[in-house]
Amino acid sequence: MPMRIDPWGEAISRDYARLMEEFGISSFDDLADQVPDPSHLVRRKIIFGHRDFGRVLKAIEKGNSFVTMTGLMPSGRMHLGHKLVVDQLIWYQKHGADIFLCVADLEAHTTRKLTLEQTRKIAIEEYLVNFQALGLDLRKCNLYFQSQSDAVRNLAFTLGTKINYSMLKAIYGFGGTTSASHMFYPTIDISDILHPQLKEFGGPRPSVIPVGVDQDPHLRLARDIAARFKDDYKFVAPSSTYHRLMWGLDGGDKMSSSKPETAIFLTDTPKDAELKIKDAFTGGQPTASEQRELGGDPSRCVIYEMCVYHLMMDDTELLQMREECKAGKIICGECKKKALDLLKKFLSDHAKKRKEAVKVVEKLLK
Amino acid sequence: MPMRIDPWGEAISRDYARLMEEFGISSFDDLADQVPDPSHLVRRKIIFGHRDFGRVLKAIEKGNSFVTMTGLMPSGRMHLGHKLVVDQLIWYQKHGADIFLCVADLEAHTTRKLTLEQTRKIAIEEYLVNFQALGLDLRKCNLYFQSQSDAVRNLAFTLGTKINYSMLKAIYGFGGTTSASHMFYPTIDISDILHPQLKEFGGPRPSVIPVGVDQDPHLRLARDIAARFKDDYKFVAPSSTYHRLMWGLDGGDKMSSSKPETAIFLTDTPKDAELKIKDAFTGGQPTASEQRELGGDPSRCVIYEMCVYHLMMDDTELLQMREECKAGKIICGECKKKALDLLKKFLSDHAKKRKEAVKVVEKLLK
Numbered sequence: 157m158p159m160r161i162d163p164w165g166e167a168i169s170r171d172y173a174r175l176m177e178e179f180g181i182s183s184f185d186d187l188a189d190q191v192p193d194p195s196h197l198v199r200r201k202i203i204f205g206h207r208d209f210g211r212v213l214k215a216i217e218k219g220n221s222f223v224t225m226t227g228l229m230p231s232g233r234m235h236l237g238h239k240l241v242v243d244q245l246i247w248y249q250k251h252g253a254d255i256f257l258c259v260a261d262l263e264a265h266t267t268r269k270l271t272l273e274q275t276r277k278i279a280i281e282e283y284l285v286n287f288q289a290l291g292l293d294l295r296k297c298n299l300y301f302q303s304q305s306d307a308v309r310n311l312a313f314t315l316g317t318k319i320n321y322s323m324l325k326a327i328y329g330f331g332g333t334t335s336a337s338h339m340f341y342p343t344i345d346i347s348d349i350l351h352p353q354l355k356e357f358g359g360p361r362p363s364v365i366p367v368g369v370d371q372d373p374h375l376r377l378a379r380d381i382a383a384r385f386k387d388d389y390k391f392v393a394p395s396s397t398y399h400r401l402m403w404g405l406d407g408g409d410k411m412s413s414s415k416p417e418t419a420i421f422l423t424d425t426p427k428d429a430e431l432k433i434k435d436a437f438t439g440g441q442p443t444a445s446e447q448r449e450l451g452g453d454p455s456r457c458v459i460y461e462m463c464v465y466h467l468m469m470d471d472t473e474l475l476q477m478r479e480e481c482k483a484g485k486i487i488c489g490e491c492k493k494k495a496l497d498l499l500k501k502f503l504s505d506h507a508k509k510r511k512e513a514v515k516v517v518e519k520l521l522k
Numbered sequence: 523m524p525m526r527i528d529p530w531g532e533a534i535s536r537d538y539a540r541l542m543e544e545f546g547i548s549s550f551d552d553l554a555d556q557v558p559d560p561s562h563l564v565r566r567k568i569i570f571g572h573r574d575f576g577r578v579l580k581a582i583e584k585g586n587s588f589v590t591m592t593g594l595m596p597s598g599r600m601h602l603g604h605k606l607v608v609d610q611l612i613w614y615q616k617h618g619a620d621i622f623l624c625v626a627d628l629e630a631h632t633t634r635k636l637t638l639e640q641t642r643k644i645a646i647e648e649y650l651v652n653f654q655a656l657g658l659d660l661r662k663c664n665l666y667f668q669s670q671s672d673a674v675r676n677l678a679f680t681l682g683t684k685i686n687y688s689m690l691k692a693i694y695g696f697g698g699t700t701s702a703s704h705m706f707y708p709t710i711d712i713s714d715i716l717h718p719q720l721k722e723f724g725g726p727r728p729s730v731i732p733v734g735v736d737q738d739p740h741l742r743l744a745r746d747i748a749a750r751f752k753d754d755y756k757f758v759a760p761s762s763t764y765h766r767l768m769w770g771l772d773g774g775d776k777m778s779s780s781k782p783e784t785a786i787f788l789t790d791t792p793k794d795a796e797l798k799i800k801d802a803f804t805g806g807q808p809t810a811s812e813q814r815e816l817g818g819d820p821s822r823c824v825i826y827e828m829c830v831y832h833l834m835m836d837d838t839e840l841l842q843m844r845e846e847c848k849a850g851k852i853i854c855g856e857c858k859k860k861a862l863d864l865l866k867k868f869l870s871d872h873a874k875k876r877k878e879a880v881k882v883v884e885k886l887l888k
Contacts, residue, residue, distance in 0.1 A: 266679045303676050310669050313632045316703030321687070324702065336690065336709040337682030343702040 172204065172400075175369050179376065181205040181398060187213060195247045197240070197399065199471060200464055203366075205398035207375065211362045212395050216251050223352040223363035224248040225394075227258040227302075227345070230279035231268040232413030233421045234286050236466055237402040244366045244399070246291045253364075255297040256352045259283070262302040263344075266337050272303055280517055286422045288513035289506055294520055298352070302344070311354065312340075312347035318384045319343055319377070327373050342377060349378040353391050360390040366397045402465060403458045407437030420462075423507070426500035433459070433496045439481070440488035451484040459488070459495045467498040538570065538766075541735050545742065547571040547764060553579060561613045563606070563765065565837060566830055569732075571764035573741065577728045578761050582617050589718040589729035590614040591760075593624040593668075593711070596645035597634040598779030599787045600652050602832055603768040610732045610765075612657045619730075621663040622718045625649070628668040629710075632703050638669055646883055652788045654879035655872055660886055664718070668710070677720065678706075678713035684750045685709055685743070693739050708743060715744040719757050726756040732763045768831055769824045773803030786828075789873070792866035799825070799862045805847070806854035817850040825854070825861045833864040 175181070184204050188194065190213055197203050215222035226241055249255055261275040270278070279301070288294050302308065319342070324330045330339055353360045365375060375396045382391035401410040404418030411419045420429060439457030441447040454460040460478065468474045477494070480486045542549070550570050554560065556579055563569050581588035592607055615621055627641040636644070645667070654660050668674065685708070690696045696705055719726045731741060741762045748757035767776040770784030777785045786795060805823030807813040820826040826844065834840045843860070846852045 262676060262679050265676070266683050272676065304672055306670055306672075309675055310628060310631070310638065313628050313703045313706075316706070317632050317701045319702040320698060321696065321700050321702075321705065322698035325698070330687065332686060332688035332691070334687050335683045336685040336687075336706060337679045339687065340679075340682070340702060340706040340709075343706075 203397050203399045208395040212364045215362045221361050224253040225256040225365050227260045228283045229260045229264050230275045231264040234282045235419040235421050237411035242290050257297045257299045258348045259301045284517045285513045288516050289509035308347045308351050311351050312344045315381050316343040345374045346378045360392050364395045368401050405436040407458050429499050438488040444487045447487045448484040452481040454478045454481045459491050569763050569765045574761040578730045581728045587727050590619040591622040591731050593626045594649045595626045595630050596641045597630040600648045601785040601787050603777035608656050623663045623665045624714045625667045650883045651879045654882050655875035674713045674717050677717050678710045681747050682709040711740045712744045726758050730761045734767050771802040773824050795865050804854040810853045813853045814850040818847040820844045820847045825857050
């Protein structure tokens with residue numbers, strides 16, 4: 157379950173707090189003040205935790221080389237939840253990161269029963285074109301397909317000599333029915349994370365992987381394995397940051413392309429968006445009069461959340477919306493209209509930007 | 523332990539017989555008569571078992587397409603024990619096989635702690651040049667390096683979805699300390715065996731993998747997995763043949779490059795060979811007079827074995843040597859001299875052929 161969002165609120169939800177304590181993730185509050193030109197994701201505490209992010213900040217500050225690495229699974233449509241990572245990549249690219257972007261086509265191929273041709277098409281149309289249109293310059297990224305990278309595979313087989321079944325069982329709960337392919341994916345993921353530090357990719361240096369808490373097992377394993385191979389490769393332990401995950405529009409679970417009616421896709425039309433927003437779950441009271449009397453609860457509202465994450469970049473305006481809701485000065489219909497106007501504008505602008513982005517991606521991959 | 527050899531003898535050693543029965547390997551006797559132009563390895567029952575070899579014979583007979591597949595591990599020097607497989611490849615090439623030859627450099631890299639550059643050098647100098655010099659035309663083979671083949675890796679991840687930990691544990695005895703890399707190698711081996719049947723490599727057709735009994739677990743798994751993916755790929759279950767393994771010169775265990783004093787390497791000089799043969803274990807009696815009185819035992823003699831496998835291609839001459847030994851008409855020194863002369867000639871001829879072979883391999887891999 158994703159955490160309920162309350163930017164500028166005091167409390168990180170108990171679930172996240174427990175996870176952070178259990179796995180030794182530090183609060184991002186410790187470092188937020190030191191982030192130059194902080195994005196709304198930092199200002200609004202959507203990025204709430206980290207491991208060793210200080211060394212990445214130091215690299216940014218000193219203008220030293222550092223890596224930001226992420227992967228994408230080309231198996232469904234890209235929605236606003238996915239956009240969170242792209243926004244971070246764009247920020248890192250602007251601040252000097254060497255961006256590594258892995259298309260996990262092999263994993264999608266075997267786990268989602270798609271052909272590699274299908275995964276390639278999805279990767280391009282649903283992910284890469286959107287990434288480029290959102291503002292990530294893919295031409296300056298190290299973009300690779302898992303099915304084609306000898307370097308990552310070969311490193312995986314080396315790193316995999318020091319990962320054993322007991323470790324995998326403890327971390328991922330693998331057992332008798334776990335397939336051989338599934339058992340090897342964590343090792344490939346570790347290799348994805350560490351390979352930018354190979355000599356031919358730029359050598360040992362700080363790196364940061366922006367993830368949701370659900371991805372932390374990979375990070376713990378990657379840091380463990382980086383230490384075990386320190387003598388061989390001089391790996392710097394990879395850093396990570398942890399961001400909250402977006403709700404689906406029904407407020408029930410995280411946004412997912414497997415529940416298309418509760419997700420806003422980046423290629424949705426304004427009309428699609430209108431129909432979905434109409435049914436979205438809010439933090440409002442059952443009736444308008446109750447709302448005016450008791451006020452709403454923005455911390456439970458997916459419309460407010462969408463403004464926080466994506467639509468309303470002005471902090472003052474956002475805070476005003478929040479306070480007006482809590483004070484019962486506005487009702488849900490008004491907020492929905494405001495959010496929908498912003499969302500429609502975003503989607504139609506994005507559709508235009510995609511046209512240019514398609515050309516860039518085609519040229520890049522031809 | 524390799525089986526004691528007794529060509530034209532009645533008995534397959536009890537160990538091999540038990541293995542054959544346990545795992546359902548058929549005796550090669552059933553088919554030997556149908557093999558056209560049989561090599562000395564067939565005539566002398568060095569190839570003693572098979573699975574479904576009949577369909578390969580049928581393809582040869584009808585001039586239909588079929589595959590012979592093998593791998594080499596570039597981690598030590600090539601010795602006469604390795605030559606057994608090459609002799610089979612040469613025979614298959616002559617009889618129309620589409621030969622697939624995998625350099626298992628990745629496996630050597632991770633299990634033997636060699637760099638990929640080192641394994642490449644070993645693969646070329648110790649294996650490929652020798653293969654070419656022995657008479658296998660590598661230019662007509664599908665030769666590939668495991669570290670570079672997207673097709674094999676990608677197929678492995680597909681096949682690996684239907685191989686699970688319980689199967690691997692049962693077949694290979696994997697457990698908690700087995701590394702992630704090691705756990706994935708069988709899946710890659712299965713992919714090596716089956717990928718020649720992918721559409722882009724020639725499609726479904728009979729194939730044969732010549733192996734020692736120790737490799738049978740891979741074959742059983744490959745046949746099982748071929749069946750599980752029959753709907754997707756129309757795989758024909760791979761056939762296999764089983765050959766006896768050569769002794770080391772001390773008669774203690776199979777010939778191995780890890781015991782260099784008991785192995786004849788293909789790049790040994792005649793002088794090296796002389797020193798090693800001098801100390802070789804024979805089936806002779808302690809003294810010459812006992813030998814003349816009681817006769818020797820060629821079935822325990824590594825010198826005789828070397829003649830059977832490699833040095834004496836004339837069956838009549840070989841049988842005569844055997845009978846004279848058993849009858850005490852010759853003593854070990856005489857046999858050693860005869861074998862050494864043949865071996866020296868083989869090694870010096872081979873050294874000459876290597877010079878031409880180096881050029882072919884260099885051109886092929888550049």
